[in-house]
Amino acid sequence: MDLLRNRREFLVRVRSSDGAEGIAIPNSMHMIHTYPIFLNRVAPFFVGKDARDLEGLLWELYRHDDNYKYQGLALWVCVAAAEFAVLDLIGKVAGKSLGDLLGGTLRRDIAVYRASGNRGNSPEEEVAYLQEIVAESGAKALKFRLGGRMNKNVDSRPGRTEALIPLVRKTFGAGMTLYADSNSSYDATEAIRIGRLMEEHEYAFYEEPCQFDHLEETKAVADALRIPVAAGEQEFSEDRFLWTIANRGVDVVQPDLHYYGGFIRSMRVARMAHEAGMLCTPHMSGSGLGYLDAAHFASCIPNPVPFTEYKGSADVPISSETSSLKVEAGMIRVPSGPGFGIFVDPSFVRESRKVTTN
Template sequence: MNKGRRTFIQKASLAGLGGAALVGNAAWAASDQRDPDLSDLDEILSTPVLNTGRFDRPIIVKSIELLRFGDNFLCRVRSTDGAEGISVSNNMVMTHLYPIFVRRIQPFFIGKDLRDWENLLEEVYVHDSNYKMQNLAFWVPLATLEFAVLDLMGRMSGLSMGQLLGEVHHPRIAVYQANNYRGRSAEESIDLIERNVRETHAKALKFKVGGRMSNNRDFPPGRTEKLIPLVRERFGDEMVIYADSNGSYTAEEAIRIGKLMETYRYDFYEEPVPFDWYPETLEVARALSIPIAGGEQEPSMRNFRWLIGHNALQIVQPDIFYFGGMIRSMKVARMAAARGMECTPHISGSGLGYLYMMHFVSAVPNAGPYHEFKGFNKEIPLECATSSLSSEDGVVQVPSGSGLGVEIDPDYVKKHTLVSA
C-alpha cells in the first residue's frame, strides 16, 4: 500500500470520528466554541529552526544588492568578513514587487547579525508597519533575501540549505508531474497529461479540475467530470493521482466533485474551495475521506495553525516564496508533523524555485511521498557537481554541496545591474 493510500485511509477514519459536516459560517462559529488544545503547536512556533551551532562569531551584513537582467532578479548578500551568498527570486512576481525589497527590506538588515535571523524575521515584519503588506507583496521579497542568506551561511559552514534547517531526511525526492490543460477538452487533456508523465517517468501526477476561482464553472463545461475517470482509467491503479481545483467550487459542489474523486481512488484533493474560505474548507474536509491539501496561497502563520489544529487540511502546502521563506515554512511542516499530517510544499514561479523546494523537502521528516516537478529552468547557466538536476525514473537527487549547491555562471551574474527604487 503506498503512502498516499495510507493517508486516504487515515483521513477516512478521522472523518468518521468528526461527525456531521458543518455548514458555512456556522462551522467557524462552532469551531471557535470548542477549540482543540493547540498548546503543542504554540510550542513548535516558539522553537528555533535555523542551525547556527557552527557560527561562533557574528555574521554582520555589509551589503545587500538586488540585481536585474531582463526579467531575472538576483539577490547578493555580503558580510563584513567577506562571505557571500546569492539567490534567484520568483521573477514572475518580483517584476512587480522590487520596490518593496529595495525600500522596505534591504535597509533593515544592513549591519544585522545573521545568526539572529529568526528574531529578525519577526522584527522586520512589524518594522515601519510592514505587516500591512502581508501576502506576496512582502513575503516574496523577504524569501528572496532569506535564500541568499542561507546560501551565504551554507558556504561559510560547509552545510547545505537542508542541513541548515535540520537533519537531511530525503537526499533523493520522488516527483509528481504537474499538468495544467484547462481550456482543453477532457480527451485532449488526457493525451497531453500522458505525454508529460512519460517524459519524466513519474509515478504520480497532478492535474487541474474546475475553472480556477470560478464559482462552480468548468473550463470547458463538462471537462472535470469526464477527466476524473479518464485519468484513472488511462494510468491504472498503481498511479498516484492528485487533483487541484484552485478554489473553483462552493463547499456543496466541492463535496460533490470530491466524492467522484473518491470513487476513482484519488490520493489528495487540493484547494477545493477558495483558500481563505476557512469554515468551508473545514466543511469539505469533514464531508470527504479523500485528504484535503492546501496552503499555497496562505500568508498567515496563525491561519495555518487553525487549519492544522482543526484538521481542516490533512496535507499542508506552504509555498516557500509566497510564505516568506524556508524558516517560516518549516514551522508549518513541524506543526503538521505534530498532528500526523504530511507537508507537500507548493512551488511557484520561475528562476530556481525547484532547487529551493528540494532543499526544503530534504529536511522535512513528514514530507509527502511525491513533490511537484515541472522541469528545471534552463535559462540560468549554472553547474552542479552533486546532481544532474533532472528526473531519473521519477526521482531527483538533491544537491549536497554547500548552500544552494550550485554555481551560477559569473559572467551571467555580471550581466545584471543594480536595482534602485
C-alpha cells in the same frame, strides 16, 4: 544586499563584511511587480545585521516600519528572496547544506510529481499533455487542474472535470498516483460532489477545493471526504495555519516557500503539522528555481507526502557538483554542497544589472 536582473530573471546577492557571498534566485514572476518593496523595505533592513540571527530578524523585519501592513504575497515574496540568499551565505560559511542548516537532511532522493498548468483544454488534449510530461520525466505521480479557478462552480468548459477525472485514471492505470487541484473553484457542496468522483477513482489528494480563504468551507469538505484535502498555497498567516492544523481544516498543509516568506516560516508549518499527525508538501511556485527549493524542503521535513511537485526549471544557467539537477526515473537528487549546493554561471551574474527604484 543587491537585487540583480538578467532579462526576465532576478537574482539576490548578499555579501558579508568579511567577503563571503550568498546568491538566490527569487520568484521572478512576482518580483517584477513587488521589487520596490524589496528595495525599499526589505533589503535595507538586513544591511549591518548579524546573519546568524536570521530567524529573529524575520520577526523584527515584519514589525519594522509597519511592514506587517504589506503582508501577503507582496511582502513575503520579497522576504523569501532575502532569506534564501542569507541562508546560502550562512551555508557556504559554515560548510553546511541547506537541509543540514534547517535541522538535518533526512533524504536526498526526492520522488516528484509532474504538474500541468493547463485549464480549459479538452480532456483528451490534457491527457495527451500529461502523457508527454510523464514520458520525459519517468514520474510516477501527476497533478492536473479541475474546475474554473475562483469561478463559483462554473467549469472552465462544460463537463471537462467530470470527464477528465475518470479518463486520467483509465489512461494511466492503478499504478499512477494522481492529485488534482481546483484552485478555489467550488463551494463546499460542489467540492464534495467532485471529491466523491475523485474518491471513486482513487485519487491521492484534492488541492484547494474551496476559495482559499474560506477556511470553514474547506474544513467541511475535508470532514466529508475520505480523500485527503490539501491547501495552503495562498496562506501568509502563521496563526491561520495554526487554526487549520488545530481544527483539522485540511489533511495536508501546503505552504509555498516563496509566497509564505521562506524556509524558516514554512518549516514551522511542517513541524506543527507533524506534531498533529498531518503531512506537509510544499506548493511549488512556477518561477525561479521552485523545483529545487521544493526538493530541498522535502529533504529535511519530517512529514513529506510521497511525491513533491516539479514543474521544470527557470531559464537560469546553474550547475551542481553533487546533483544533475534533473528528474531521472521520476526522482531528483538534492544537492549536498554548501548552501543551496549550486553554482550560478558567473557570466550570467556579470551580465545582470543592478535593480534600483529610479
